[in-house]
Amino acid sequence: MEFEGVDWTELSIYFEVVEQDYDGGQDEKVLLLTKEFLQSVLMSDRETEVAYGIRQFLTKLYNNSIEYKHNAPIWKGLLEVNDDFTLIKYTILLLEHMWY
Template sequence: MFVGKDWTELSLHFGIIGEEYNGENDEQILIKTKKFFESIILTNREKEIADDIRQFLNMLYQNTDGYKESSSIWKSMMEMEHHFNLIKYTIKLLDCMST
């Protein structure tokens, strides 16, 4: 499922982009993914989406070669217990990455 190399993996997983995605327009893809997460907040899919984000973060944490300074962030995020908080934090992170 997740390789844990790139945040666009989440976009692919949730159908924001397709398998043919070639890396163009990363900023727009991150914004679309952020908007998708915003639409999920306070719905019955919150737990499902948060669990998928945790799975992605776990893979990202396992594959932090060259990005050791970020590994504590991924570990802390995946340990968040409240689904709402994890999704909101992910939205904020995507927002920062796309500006």
């Protein structure tokens, strides 16, 4: 899958939390399911694979947001997190923030 880098639910599709033809409805529920998925992979043998997918998405998101000076540093900072566990934890926190 090639990320567009415009919607966090792209990760939900990538990790098969929802179907490929997901129409964008019930975003809050989907983000919660994605958060639960990410929590389930922490300390598992999939941690590196999942962190790689997150980095792919963040790279595209960063490239799309360079013109928006207030967002770009956040995505760039996350891309600089080398530890897979930490990156996944920060992603979980971001997903939680999106529905509050």
